[in-house]
Amino acid sequence: MSVRRRVLGNLRAVLAPVAAGMGVMAAAAAVLVPTLAGGAGHGAVGGGAGRASTPVVTHPAYGPGTASDTSPAAGCTPRNAAESLRPSSDDGPAVARIKERGQLVVGVDQNTYRWGYRDPATGKLAGFDIDLARAIAADILGPDAKVVFKAVPTDQRIPALRKRRVDMVVRTMTINCARKKLVAFSTSYFQGGQQVLAPKSSAVKAFDDSLRGKRVCTAAGSTGEAELAARPHGAKVLRVPNQLDCLVRLQLGQADAVVTDNALAAAQAAQDPAVELKGRPFTDEPYGVAMNEADTDLVRRVNKVLDDYRAGGAPDGPWMRAYRKWLKADLPDISGPPSPEYSD
């Protein structure tokens, strides 16, 4: 236990300063500052202005006005964004509602290999996210729980939760302060980050000046696109509707490299042995299970499931088994799940 904590602590310690210098943190801080100053409108999400110059807020001062604010978004900084509510297996209204209905409705991806995809051989959904969703359903509804998977496009994740079309979204979804104003998150179940993907033989080494003059593909509206806009490194950016389209362009010779989440990049690498992830993740993107912000009992319940799922990073625990099954081949350098952080 303590060994794992230390390893994870080290991992975070390595990643945090790297990420702290990066634009996303600064941008999130920029979103946060007006919130702290007086709770500016909810709609302002992630504008690019002041991205690089705004200093990272390391220790937010909890003024008298914000201390009593119970909203999860209040006092959110990039550093504590992944904090969630303490686990509990008590049934609240949300859990009771799911039990009464007898099925858990989960918003998932159907296109991301190894995470959430429809195996053409079986026609069934499979992947790391799918296994996790099934574990949550089994905990709430018992073995052989009925899970209804809904394909939720990236941009529909938050509306689907807010309109209660789904109970939760398990879909490589990054926890950040902007989103925490709109939905609630579990503790982090995977530590992701933007990374570069390129052919093994490519001169591209990482998200740096080796991209100069290269055609770099990214999904329109993605974090990768924002990062490339902030620091293009001399690359020519090719935008496509979906991140997987980037691998098509890469294989067809229309792009030289791809910038996307390492989880998605790994899913691409798993489908093409000639490409690999380059360098290190250059942003810090913890993935969480997203839920409606009113469903605090469900958040606590999911955090309890996640605690069991992580099993403290034990090699034969569910998390490590799922990691080895789905992710290890293309994301080999992960020693265990991220440790949970709590806000209460």
Place this chain on the structure above:
Amino acid sequence: MSSVPTSSVAPPAPARRPAWAEGLDELRAAATTEPGRLRVIGAVLALLVLVFGAAAAWQVADRAAAADDVVEHSQPLTADAASIYRSLADADTTAAGGFLAGGKGDAATRQRYGKDIATAAELLTKAAQSARSSDAAGEQIARLNRQLPQYTGLVETARANNRQGLPLGGAYLRYANERMRTELLPAARALYEAESDRLAADYADAKAWPWAALVAGVLAVATLGWAQRRHYRRTNRVFNRGLLAATAASVAVLLWLVAGHAVARAGLTESYEHGARSLRVLNEARIDALQARGDENLTLVARGAVLTDDQQDFYEAGFRTGMTDLAGPGERGPAAARSRLGAALALADDEAGRAPVRAALASVRQWQVRHAEARAADEKGDYERALAKVVGGAGSTGEAFDRVAAGLSRALVHEQAEFRTAADAGRGSLGGLPVGAGALTLVGALGAVLGIGRRLAEYR
């Protein structure tokens, strides 16, 4: 009669008088005597009748050739272009359908896809070889020939990845579809437009009134009338058999020309209104149906991976657009007048033409109902049910789509036959006219010469 004074004494003509002026002088000199005048009149009459005959023969032959082009060349080329267009859209739809069916329907869909691509390639070669193809058509043919192998390559890559269970296959299929949507189908449409323009031009050529021949005919008949009136005034003889024969022949050719051309025009107009225009609308309806079906399939392949600007599923939005073009904005009842099926119904001139279109519309409505059920199942997360509703057998949207396609196909066969019958009747009315006009006017010219010759003989 002889009181007309002979020419006055002219001063010696200057040496450099042009030849035509001297010829005119001679004619003027000849016209001073009645036999001279008669010779001139005879020559003019014969010439006018012959010019009329030549103009009639030439202009009618021209129109008959244009009518033949409509039937033998430009309409078949237009139909071929429509087939290229349809084959490409069908290949794309089939590729997506085979993708969804997975291992089960693979052999059948592969075969259909292969046939579509082969048909398109074959017709492209045929169109390229047609010497009548315009530059615009040639450009589109070259574009299609460049894009087609790339497209099939993408589809094969999609298939290979899909067989290995990789979602990348779906991404390749979507990319192939994008190429089809943004490159191949627009090129095929442009080719179809170019061939349709050609068809319209041939129609216009075939239907243009032969004004030169008509004017020459009226002039010839009027001049013949004047000559006979003059003859009657001077001799009190009512009939000159030669001139009468010339007049009869000219009037006959003139009437034949007007009647024959009017019938040809009517036939061609009917073949256009009820054949070519119907064929065009029906072809477009078939493309709309195919594209809507392709979008329906891709909705399930893409699974929300691509959105429109206003956050709708890209392919579901495409399906709705296709259905709106096909039958109007509603989901039940008759087709909107401005939709393809509405237009096809309005253009169909008989029950045999309307029945298959009505059947297609009924199937479209059934398709829409089933599509809504499939969407509802998919929205609920029941992908299997949605899939069965779309690519399954009985009760699926695929079955409804096949019925739409079958109805449109029957309507196309009917309208093609209508076109052919009307166009053949039209161009048949021009048959024999050039030769007949030539022969009759020759007789007429001979009559005029003989008639005048008879009068001349009286002066010997």
